[in-house]
Amino acid sequence: MKFEVPSKIQAISLPLILTPPYKSLIAHAHNGSGKTTCFVLGILSRIDMNLHAPQALCICPTRELVIQMGKFTGVTTELGLPDNYKRIDKRAPISAQVIIGTPGTIKVWIEAKKLGTYNLKILVFDEADHMLAQGGFRADFVRMMKAIVKQTSEIQV
Numbered sequence: 001m002k003f004e005v006p007s008k009i010q011a012i013s014l015p016l017i018l019t020p021p022y023k024s025l026i027a028h029a030h031n032g033s034g035k036t037t038c039f040v041l042g043i044l045s046r047i048d049m050n051l052h053a054p055q056a057l058c059i060c061p062t063r064e065l066v067i068q069m070g071k072f073t074g075v076t077t078e079l080g081l082p083d084n085y086k087r088i089d090k091r092a093p094i095s096a097q098v099i100i101g102t103p104g105t106i107k108v109w110i111e112a113k114k115l116g117t118y119n120l121k122i123l124v125f126d127e128a129d130h131m132l133a134q135g136g137f138r139a140d141f142v143r144m145m146k147a148i149v150k151q152t153s154e155i156q157v
């Protein structure tokens with residue numbers, strides 16, 4: 001894969017995503033313009049490989065996106081999909097470094113205290129406009145963000 005020049009959205013957002021002090025941002029661009037690359041680089045740049053705890057959380061609207069996104073290398077990942085939370089009480093606490101999941105599942109994991117948010121450094125809402133357009137998600141997002149930011153005020157969103 002030869003990425004010789006950044007796309008427009010990458011040129012604008014990567015300095016904000018990768019340079020401390022880390023700023024929260026909303027990025028909006030056409031499909032295929034390189035947005036996913038931006039936040040994946042952001043996520044990978046922030047992982048402490050020696051810390052075996054959730055450090056990046058990415059919330060995606062659909063199962064398909066979650067599966068596509070779970071292809072990182074080197075870091076440990078956990079996919080949070082609807083099927084996985086049926087036996088939440090029997091589940092061990094999640095120790096993967098990058099968590100990618102659908103909103104409902106992530107909410108259940110956080111509320112059941114299976115997904116600790118204390119060490120999170122970056123929180124991504126992929127396709128946030130689509131998720132917010134789906135009525136019920138907005139209140140869940142606000143609740144999740146408040147709970148996460150309360151524990152980790154330095155988090156980049």
Ligand SMILES: Nc1ncnc2c1ncn2[C@@H]1O[C@H](COP(=O)(O)OP(=O)(O)OP(=O)(O)O)[C@@H](O)[C@H]1O
Nearest residue numbers: 003004005006007030031032033034035036037038
């Ligand atoms: N700077 C770049 N130069 C060349 N190819 C790139 C560059 N950035 C990303 N790509 C490639 O372009 C494709 C689309 O990138 P990416 O998935 O990041 O876009 P996206 O905007 O998130 O797309 P979508 O909205 O469809 O999810 C991928 O195959 C990726 O490898």
